[in-house]
Amino acid sequence: MVLFGTPIETVYLTTLIIAGILTILFLFFGDILEGIGEMFGFFNPVLILAFLTFTSASGYILESVTTLNSILILIISILFGLLLVTLLNIFILIPMSSAEESLSYTEESLKGRVGKVIISIPENGFGEVVIESKSGRISKPAACYENKIIQEGQQVLIINVEKGVLYVESYENNLDIHQLS
Incomplete structure (x- = not known):
């Protein structure tokens, strides 16, 4: 089949190369295009580029390998692209958009949290405290605020954080968990 005076295989290959280049550019300059995507609720550059890539790649492969009619190959490629883009959206993009933006923490965010001593804190010395959160466990060196001994296994309240300590x-x-239910 010839499209605009060009063999359809060349059209598929050119579309694949252009979609690949645009995908790489989107990785570097995606924040600019995200603003455009917010303007139009249905416009998602990632899904459009993925659709073009999947459709053109499958069309090029089917044109090269099979002897099917070009119209049938185009229909199969579009359906294949729609299927893969739907799976990409449902299983990757939607879960990623609802995930936490950052699992990191700041020293300031640790103040006021409760942790557990895993290495005893001696008087005028250092031990270790573990803090559990939804994103995992944080283990940090610790010292007693009033220079007292704190035994292993005790719960502690973080008063301050200085230079990672x-x-x-x-x-x-004093609140019993069973009292809450």
């Missing part, structure tokens, strides 16, 4: 106080949680 947690300054903590003993913390007693």
Whole structure:
């Protein structure tokens, strides 16, 4: 089949190369295009580029390997592209958009949290505290805020953080979990 005076294989290959280049550019300059995507709710550059890539790649492969009619190959390629883009959207893009933007933490965000001593904190010395959160566990060196001994296994309240060291106080949680239910 010839399209615009060019063999259809060349059209598929050219579309594949252009979509690949645009995908790479989108990786570097995606924030600019995200603004365009916000303007139009249905316009998602990632899905459009993926559709063009999948459709042109499958069309080129089918034209090269099979002897099917070019119209049938185009229909199969479009259906294949739609299927893969749907799967990409449902299983990758939607879960990623609802995930936390960052799993990192700042020293300032640790203040006021409760942790557990895993290495005893001696008087005027350092031990280690682990803090559990939804994103995992954070283990940091710790010292007692009032230079007292804090034994392993005790809960502590983080008062301050300086140069990566947690300054903590003993913390007693008087609220029984069974009282809440």
